Every structure is written in C-alpha cells, then in structure tokens.
Amino acid sequence: MVTFATRNAKNMSVVTQIKEAAVKAISHLYGINLQTQDIQVNATKPEFEGDYTVVLFAFVKQLKKSPDALGKELGDTLLAQNPALFTSYNLIKGFLNLCISDSYWLHFVEREYTNTGFGNSKSNGQRVMVEYSSPNTNKPLHLGHLRNNFLGRSIAEILKANGYEVSKTCIVNDRGIHICKSMVAWQLFANGAIPADTNTKGDHFVGDYYVKFNNEYKKQVAELIAAGKSTEEAEKEAPVMKAAQQMLFDWEAGKPEVIALWQLMNSWVYAGFDATYQRIGSDFDKTYYESKTYLLGKDLVESGLAKGVFFQKADGSVWIDLTADGLDEKLVRRKDGTSVYITQDIGLAEQKQKEFNAGQSIYVVGDEQNYHFKVLKLICQKLGLPSADGIFHLSYGMVELPTGKMKSREGTVVDADDLVEEMVAIAKQKTEELGKVKDFTEEELTDLYDILGLGALKFFLLRVDPKKKMVFNPEESIDFHGFTGPFIQYTHARIKSILRKSGMAQPPANNNLPKANLLPLEKELSIQLEMFPAILQDAAIEHDPSKVAIYAFNLARIFNSFYAGHSIGNAENEEKKILRLQLSQLTARVIKNGMNVLGIRVPERM
C-alpha cells in the first residue's frame, strides 16, 4: 500500500490529487475515511467556472449535510489545505467546481515539455503475452484481419507504455480441410504454375485456388443434383470434396508428396503474409503453427480424467460438464480418440505458460468466439493451470459493409493489400492536390504517402471501441478530414513547422514563469496534455486503443483552436512566446507518443 506521503505528487494526475485532497479534507472535517474511488471528479462543464468538479451527492446522505453546507465546508478546507493547487471554488446545486491554479499548469508544462517519454511508465516487471493476427493459410488477409492486426499491435504497445514486458505471438492455422481445398484445386487447374509465373503474391495465388475449388465444387454439386441426387448426397459425393478429404487423410498419414505440396503452397502464402505484415507493421516474437500444436493437450485430457474434471461417456468420448457454470457440456476428445479444436488450445495455453510465464495472456480474436474462450478459460481453471486466471479474450466486433457482412463466397471481401494500396494512392492524390511538399525527394514522398495512407486506415479501425462491430463503406472510402489519422498527423506537422520557424532547436526554459495569467485556450490545452498518462493507463486497463485515438483527436482539435486564437512565434511578450512554444512542443510529443501506441507514424511535414 503506497501512502500519499511517499508518493511523488509530480507523477500523480490532477484528478488523483483532487481525490486524495478530498479524502483528506473529509477525514479532517468529519472523521470519516473514504477511498479515492469514492470521490467522483469530472471535468467542469464549459458553461460553469472551474476546471474540475467534485460531485457531492454521493456523500450528502452519509454525512447528513445539505449539499450547500457540505460544499462550503469542503471547498474552504480544500483551499486551505492545498493553496498551491486550488485558487477558488464555486458551488452550484451539489457540484463543487474547483479552479486549479494557473501556476500548477505552468509548472506542469515547464516540467514535461522536454520529456520525450511523457506518458510512459517505468517497468513494472510484469509480463504479458498478446496473441493476434492468427491467419488461415488458404487465403489472403482481408479487412477483418486488419482490425485484428492493428488492435493486437496497439494493445501490445499500450501495455509496453504502461511498463509491461510484452511478447507478441501468432498462431498460424496451416493445416486442415481448407488448405487441402486449395491444394486439390491447384493440382487440378494450375498446370504446375507458381506465383512468380503469374506475378501474383503467394497468398493471393493460393487464395485464387481456394476460390477455384469452391466454384468447381458448386458446379459438381449442381451436376449431381441434376442427375437426381439429393442436395445432401451431392455435397458429400462431389469428387473435389472427396479429393480434399482424401488429401487431409493423406496429410495426417504423412504421405510424402502431399506433405511436399503442402509445404510448397504454405511457403508461397508465408511469403505473401510476410510482405503484408511488413507493410502494416505487424511482428511477432514467436509464431506457432497448428500443424505442430494440434496434438497438444492430449495429456491434459488424461490428467483431467484422472482428476475428475472430465468424464467419459459410454462411447468413449470425453467431456466436461459446464452446466453448473451456465454453459453446456463440452467435448474435449472424440470417441475415436482424436482431439477437437479446444483441446489444442488448452495444450497451447499450457505450453505458452511454460515458455513465457506471463501473468496475463491476451487473445485478440473476433467476438464469434466469445463462447469458445469462456469455455477455454473455465476448463483451464478447472484443470488448475497456473496461467488460467490470466487468460483474457480481447474480443472485437466484425467489420461489416453497408450491405451487411463480408462474404468470401459472394466476392464482397475487402482485401487487405488492395485496401492499403488504395489508401496510399488517395494519400498521394490529396498531397499532390495541396502541393505543399514539392521539394520532397521521391523517397520522401513515398514514405509520406505510406505514413498518411496507413495512418488513415489504422486510425479508422482503431478509433472505434473494439467490442463493437463497425461499418466500412467502400464507396465513401476513408476520410482525411475531421476525426481521422491525417487530421492528427497534420496537426503534428503543423507544430513542427512552427517550431522550425521559431529558430530554436528547442524552446528554452521559462525563467520567468508568468503567474496566474493563462488564457482560456492555453489552459484548455494544458489540461488536455496533463491527462495523457491517465488515458494511457485507462486504455491498458480497458484493453481499448480507441481511448487513445479519441484522446489524440481531441488534443489535436484543441491545439488547432489554440493555434487559430493565438500567435505563437509572435506572442505578446517573451514569456508568452516561450510558454506557447513549450505547449506546442509538448503537444507534438504527446501526439507522436499517442499515435505511436496506435502503430501510426507522424510526419515532420505534409
């Protein structure tokens, strides 16, 4: 338990300081000891005077005081006990509006404007694992995968900024019937062609054969039905489907030519994925392959049976009864002795525990698997795996089109590579229209288009609460104005330009801190900047990058108002000029650090 006295007030947010001051004041006044969580502090509404507001209703009953009497006593005591923090208060209908002293904000800016790591926490020694991306090797990545990749990468960076040691992992689904379908189609239709022959990325190349398989399958089913078969029979007997099933059987038997083809086609896919990952900034400390992990967990079924966690049915199949937890019975081993999907996940959870020993293991997986992960965690807990309580499913909603869900069979899937290139092309077009960077080299321009195009795309997908499904409209594409990545990137470039023109490598320290004369826009910007560390913490606790995205947008918006309202380089006097340059530099830094945890770069010029 850290006490107020031993904590460094400099590193504590204003809101926390207000809460602690209120706890202390209430204890002093009424002899009642509250926790900081009991104190509700909000930003003061703009129409009232003040910066932060303590909501009094919560204590009115407990302290048996009228809101007015309580507010007056609390307000007076807060001011008396914290003369450096508060300058005045006013009381409106149970809301205690507090004015924070300008010198508090001035000292904050003075202290932090050169701190390149502002917002980051020191190492806390805790280890976290983030599993994300997790593609199938039968088709290329699409828009939904992009949301997954950006979320995974971002949550890893957010946790790092909060002092965690983070390992990123990926599990590649490189085996199973879907891969066999691509293999069968390739044998039937490719005439030995390889990706290089058609100038196609390997993942797209293999994906094309997956589509060809499905087309052929549909054709064969239709023919069989026309020949008098029932739909069910036709689907079962279609020659390509039988071939795919035989392929899977041969794969599991280790038939050399099947393994060789499988390895060859997967190698094409990996080359394609690597290119995409490099482009979008995904990387992994360790990649697992299902072909190597799919047999994991079998020993855990045995030990679970011995412990009585699992039970065996008459046919030999093994189950767990989760009805007491409000779920159903769940199969963990088939009657033929083979594993099911969840068995390998249990085994992999154990293996990850052994390899990484992380206190928290985050799985970035779509919300259609909510039930699966609820079951997985429960089973691991019942088996007593040490990692069980640390399992966290970072569940995210589907990306939908205005017409509904994306369906690969109907060709309505938005391809990841295509979308990235489209965004970069739009960035190029808009940049050329504005004509502000005509002196850039070819290389600098290419880099700028990447920064902007990918920034727009990432921000679009990260600005929404992960839990919620979201809509992407390909007709409207993604905007570069308003609540967007480029808007924030633009603000950064704008600040950098101002700083360059100030003629100083860095604003000097302000020896003459002006007292109590912050203008409203200067103060609003200071308050917003001060929140950044708390926002980063909140984003980590909630596993929610959108908190950072929304914050960064609001910061940029406030800066732009500040910029429009006040001259920075030609301020009224030297103190103001220094202060505004410091504010500008700190804003640029916070934008950069905030965007960085979203995986978005910011340009010096645009």
Added chain:
RNA sequence: GGACCGGUAGCUCAGUUGGAUAGAGCAGCUGCCUUCUAAGCAGCAGGUCAUUGGUUCGAAUCCAAUCCGGUUCACCA
C-alpha cells in the same frame, strides 16, 4: 429454445463504476488564408438516447418486460 452482444443526429461513432442543458466527425448551410501549414478555424442546423414500466434528489447509463439486429450453443476449425 438457452446464453451473450448491440440499437444514441441523415451517415459513422463518443458518452454507460447513475450527475449539470446528451457530444464529435462526415454530409448540408454561413463566414475566415498580403502574419506561424485552410488536410485548418469559427458558426448555423440537425435528437421520442428502440419501446413501455420501475428504482431515486437525479436515468442514454441500473432493473424488468417487449420489439428489432447480430453471434453462439457441432464428435467443424
């Protein structure tokens, strides 16, 4: 049928440990570049917070019911 998630402005989304007159962006309409980047700023307009009831000083937020949409409950992965 059971479980879970969602429904807020024309569109896309914030806001939900209960707090003041529900906020942004886009789209629409007005203004603002001979001073630091107009990918910007200022303003106007736009709402039965799905519906009904309840809890209380106070409900978009909590509870119940209903309507609508989605996911899931495979000896699939």
